Amino acid sequence: MFNNERQVQIEWGDCDPADIVFYPRYFAYFDASTGALFEAMGVSLRYIRDVLKTVGFPMVDTRSQFFKPSKYGDKVTIKSEFTEVGRASFGIRHQLFNDGDLAVECTEKRVWACLNAEGDLKAKTIPDDIRAKMLSHG
Template identity: 75%
Template sequence: MFQNQRQIQIEWGDCDPADIVFYPRYFAFFDASTGALFEAMGYSLRDIRGQANQVGFPMIDTRSQFYKPSKYGDIVLIESQITEVGDASFDIKHRLFNDEQLAVVCSEKRVWAGLNEQGELKAQVIPDDIRQRMLA
């Protein structure tokens, strides 16, 4: 299934007073990595929102395991891969490496969402062209 990599440098604002990444920042890294994954597939969030009533792919479940801390100035590699594609939802696994060692694993479940006639946010079937790219 589709995968992507990106490298980031840990910034001072990502860290807590112990000089390690404050754990909510990892979730921001992974959210941005999901966006980068879709851009690598050829679909920016702007493109997705441009489709009729498409809002995007909100998170419905996330969890992480932390193995090694990262600190200010570290350059880390995030590997993101779509691991499962359903009718209206999909799963992504992110693996963050620091100095070539696995530091964090995160799993996400997201739902393809749009607005119905009443303006309510509802799950929708993933468009076929996007589904095919996800499965590539």
């Protein structure tokens, strides 16, 4: 399935007083990595919202395991890939590597969503062309 890789430098504001990444910051990195995954496929959030008139892909489940801390100044690599693509939902795995070692692994389940006439958030079928890109080996 489609995958992407990006580099992140750990900033001072990402860290706690012990000089390691404060764990909620990892979820911000992974959320940005999900956006980067779609951008790498040529599907921007602006396109999803403005052209497709879709809200986006809210999170319905996320889980992480932490194996090795990352510290201020570290340059890490985040590898992201689709793990499953359903009718209206999809899974993503993010792996954060620090100095070649797996430091954090996160899985996400997201739902392709829109607002109905009443303004409620509802699942929507992933468009066929986007689903095809998600399933490709990009």
